Amino acid sequence: MEPTALAFLAAGIGAGIVAIGASVGIGRLAASAMEGSARQPEAAGDIRTSMIIAAALIEGVALFGLVICFLLAIK
Amino acid sequence: MEPTALAFLAAGIGAGIVAIGASVGIGRLAASAMEGSARQPEAAGDIRTSMIIAAALIEGVALFGLVICFLLAIK
Amino acid sequence: MEPTALAFLAAGIGAGIVAIGASVGIGRLAASAMEGSARQPEAAGDIRTSMIIAAALIEGVALFGLVICFLLAIK
Amino acid sequence: MEPTALAFLAAGIGAGIVAIGASVGIGRLAASAMEGSARQPEAAGDIRTSMIIAAALIEGVALFGLVICFLLAIK
Amino acid sequence: MEPTALAFLAAGIGAGIVAIGASVGIGRLAASAMEGSARQPEAAGDIRTSMIIAAALIEGVALFGLVICFLLAIK
Numbered sequence: 001m002e003p004t005a006l007a008f009l010a011a012g013i014g015a016g017i018v019a020i021g022a023s024v025g026i027g028r029l030a031a032s033a034m035e036g037s038a039r040q041p042e043a044a045g046d047i048r049t050s051m052i053i054a055a056a057l058i059e060g061v062a063l064f065g066l067v068i069c070f071l072l073a074i075k
Numbered sequence: 076m077e078p079t080a081l082a083f084l085a086a087g088i089g090a091g092i093v094a095i096g097a098s099v100g101i102g103r104l105a106a107s108a109m110e111g112s113a114r115q116p117e118a119a120g121d122i123r124t125s126m127i128i129a130a131a132l133i134e135g136v137a138l139f140g141l142v143i144c145f146l147l148a149i150k
Numbered sequence: 151m152e153p154t155a156l157a158f159l160a161a162g163i164g165a166g167i168v169a170i171g172a173s174v175g176i177g178r179l180a181a182s183a184m185e186g187s188a189r190q191p192e193a194a195g196d197i198r199t200s201m202i203i204a205a206a207l208i209e210g211v212a213l214f215g216l217v218i219c220f221l222l223a224i225k
Numbered sequence: 226m227e228p229t230a231l232a233f234l235a236a237g238i239g240a241g242i243v244a245i246g247a248s249v250g251i252g253r254l255a256a257s258a259m260e261g262s263a264r265q266p267e268a269a270g271d272i273r274t275s276m277i278i279a280a281a282l283i284e285g286v287a288l289f290g291l292v293i294c295f296l297l298a299i300k
Numbered sequence: 301m302e303p304t305a306l307a308f309l310a311a312g313i314g315a316g317i318v319a320i321g322a323s324v325g326i327g328r329l330a331a332s333a334m335e336g337s338a339r340q341p342e343a344a345g346d347i348r349t350s351m352i353i354a355a356a357l358i359e360g361v362a363l364f365g366l367v368i369c370f371l372l373a374i375k
Contacts, residue, residue, distance in 0.1 A: 003155035005078035007223075010162025012085025012147050015140040016092025017166025022136040023100025025173025029180035030104035030129030034122055036188030038111030041118035043191035047184055048125045050198045054180030055132045057205045061172045061212045062136045065165040066143065068216065071223045072162050073082075073146045153230035157298075160237025167241025175248025179255035186263030193266035197259055200273045204255035207280045211247045211287045215240040218291065221298045222237050228305035232373075235312025242316025250323030257331035261338030268341035272334055275348045279330035282355045286322045286362045290315040293366065296373045297312050 004075050011073035015066055022062035026055045079150045086148035090141060097137035101130045154225050161223035165216055172212035176205045229300045236298035240291055247287035251280045304375050311372035318369065322362035326355045 033051040037044040108126040112119040183201040187194040258276040262269040333351040337344040 002078050003152050003158055005081040006155040007158035008078055008082035008147055009085045010159045012089030012144055013092070014162030014166040015143040016089040016096065018169040019093040019137050019140040020096030021166065021170030021173035023096035023133045025177030026129055026133050027100030027103040028177040029184060030125070031107035032181035032184035033125055033129070034104060034107035034111045036184045037122050037125060038115040038118055040188040040191055041115055041121065043188055043194060044118060044121040046191065046194040047187050050180070050183055050187060050201060051125060052128060053202060054176055054183070054205055055129060057209050058173045058176050059132050059136065061209065061216065062169050063139065064213065064216045065169040066136065066139045068165040068219050068223045069143050069162055072158055073143045153227050153233055156230045157233035160234045164237030164241040168244040171241065171245030171248035175252030178252040179259060182256035182259035186259045190263040190266055193263055193269060196266065196269040197262050200258055200262060200276060203277060204251055204258070204280055207284050208248045208251050211284065211291065212244050214288065214291045215244040218240040218294050218298045219237055222233055228302050228308055231305040232308035235309045239312030239316040242313070243319040246316065246320030246323035250327030253327040254330035254334060257334035261334040265338040265341050268338055268344060271341065271344040272337050275330070275333055275337060275351060278352060279326055279355055282359050283323045283326050286359065286366065287319050289363065289366045290319040293315040293369050293373050294312055297308055
């Protein structure tokens with residue numbers, strides 16, 4: 001079996017796992033943001049800013065992980 | 076076994092895992108958005124904006140992951 | 151099987167696991183930050199500062215882990 | 226199979242496991258810090274100091290673990 | 301398969317498991333410390349001292365475990 005075979009396998013599975021991680025993480029914090037905005041509508045602006053900051057941190061990790069999978073996929 | 080065989084396998088499995096991740100994540104935050112809008116109808120606009128922002132972040136990760144699976148599928 | 155084959159496999163799977171870890175961790179603490187901001191809107195600034203510090207610590211570990219996976223991917 | 230093959234595998238998987246551990250640990254303590262800051266805003270400074278100390282201890286273990294994985298990755 | 305191959309594998313996996321153990325442990329006790337400080341802000345100093353002592357004990361075990369993994373990694 002050639003190395004690229006496992007690289008392709010890892011690219012697909014890895015991209016999937018990265019997406020699960022990022023989605024569950026952003027989904028969880030955003031869910032709390034929604035509930036918080038509903039409970040304190042006047043704090044919606046503050047909560048949204050915090051939500052975007054935290055989601056962007058997760059997004060950064062996820063995109064870097066996907067770049068690694070991308071490098072594996074184009075081998 | 077040729078490398079492309081595993082690439083095809085990974086494309087299918089990976090696309091599925093990406094879709095699971097994005098769906099669970101967006102589903103969870105959207106569910107909270109619905110409940111929040113129902114509890115505080117006057118905050119529905121704010122909540123919808125936050126929901127679209129968070130869902131778009133998940134969507135971005137998921138689409139990049141699917142592009143990787145796409146690259147594997149057309150090998 | 152050549153060493154690089156397992157290196158590629160490890161890069162993809164490793165990147166996925168790193169992303170799951172970081173996302174779940176940041177997602178959890180950010181979720182609590184959202185709920186806290188909603189309960190005490192006047193403490194939103196303090197909470198956001200603490201959230202960014204803690205998320206940055208997780209981000210640091212995750213990025214270092216992804217660099218290791220990146221090194222494996224470009225072998 | 227050459228020894229370096231398993232070293233590469235261990236580097237990727239190990240980096241992922243380290244990141245999960247550190248992220249879940251920091252995520253959990255930081256979540257409690259957020260909730261604590263929201264419940265007692267006047268104690269936010271004390272809580273943040275304690276949070277950074279505890280998170281730094283986890284960070285130290287995680288970075289040492291990642292260095293081991295790094296050594297394995299560059300073999 | 302040469303013995304060093306399994307040594308490398310053990311170093312990576314072992315470092316990951318050590319980090320999970322230490323992180324979950326420190327994360328749990330620190331989480332309780334945060335909650336305790338929030339409930340009794342005037343006891344924050346005492347709680348922090350106890351937290352550092354307990355976390356340092358976990359840190360000691362974890363670092364010794366990581367040194368063992370380090371010795372395996374540099375074989």
